Amino acid sequence: MARIAFILADDFEDEEFRVPYDQVRQAGHEVVVIGLEAGQPLKGKQGREVVTPERAARNATSRDFDALVIPGGYSPDVLRLDIDMVGLVRDFFRADKPLAAICHAAWLLVEADIAEGRTLTSWPSLKTDLINAGARWVDREVVEDGNLITSRHPGDVWAFCEALLRQVAQGAPPPRVDVPLVQEEVWVQPLMVH
Numbered sequence: 001m002a003r004i005a006f007i008l009a010d011d012f013e014d015e016e017f018r019v020p021y022d023q024v025r026q027a028g029h030e031v032v033v034i035g036l037e038a039g040q041p042l043k044g045k046q047g048r049e050v051v052t053p054e055r056a057a058r059n060a061t062s063r064d065f066d067a068l069v070i071p072g073g074y075s076p077d078v079l080r081l082d083i084d085m086v087g088l089v090r091d092f093f094r095a096d097k098p099l100a101a102i103c104h105a106a107w108l109l110v111e112a113d114i115a116e117g118r119t120l121t122s123w124p125s126l127k128t129d130l131i132n133a134g135a136r137w138v139d140r141e142v143v144e145d146g147n148l149i150t151s152r153h154p155g156d157v158w159a160f161c162e163a164l165l166r167q168v169a170q171g172a173p174p175p176r177v178d179v180p181l182v183q184e185e186v187w188v189q190p191l192m193v194h
Contacts, residue, residue: 002029002066002168007085008051009036013073014044015154016102017051020069023161029168034060036082045073057084062095067168072103072123072153080111090114093147098167100149102160106130109148119145119177121152136177145177 004024008017024031035042035053042051062068068089070076079085090112092099101109106122107129109115116134121143130137141156142149142163149167151160167174 004029004067005032005034005065006069007034008042009075009078010042011045011074012071014046014048016071019157020161027165057088060088062091067098068092070101070105070108072105076105076107080107086111096147098147100164102151103153118148120150144174
């Protein structure tokens with residue numbers, strides 16, 4: 001049984017928390033929710049989830065866990081302003097433990113200065129942020145580059161969970177992505193101005 005940390009602030013994407021949380025528990029692993037403060041209830045962006053963190057980031061380290069999950073929503077934008085949260089993300093990366101970020105959670109990879117040279121995906125609006133941080137951005141439902149697992153949005157959550165649980169079960173990350181740094185294009189519908 002593994003111990004898997006989830007980091008959250010208010011306005012996390014409900015489904016990007018709930019589905020991985022349930023999948024991790026159904027696989028027999030322990031989940032610990034970490035927030036900026038322990039015991040302070042956090043609400044999901046869609047209003048379906050209320051979660052109370054068991055630990056504050058300042059009291060957590062990668063030594064206590066086997067993997068880290070970062071749900072998206074507006075939560076990562078808050079978390080990336082906290083030095084303890086950013087340090088925790090960097091700590092998991094350096095420990096070469098599974099680090100799974102979905103949707104807007106890739107902001108924390110940029111803030112922790114661990115995106116450079118990595119192949120990642122995210123919500124499309126983060127593409128430029130990731131490229132500017134030195135990452136190769138691709139438009140795929142899930143990307144595993146060593147211990148980094150990234151997905152684009154709630155529609156990718158099942159592939160995201162599968163990759164996370166596989167890495168936790170294997171106990172070691174897959175090899176790094178070894179491809180030329182050619183960016184993939186993503187189509188975004190232009191705004192119509194009248």
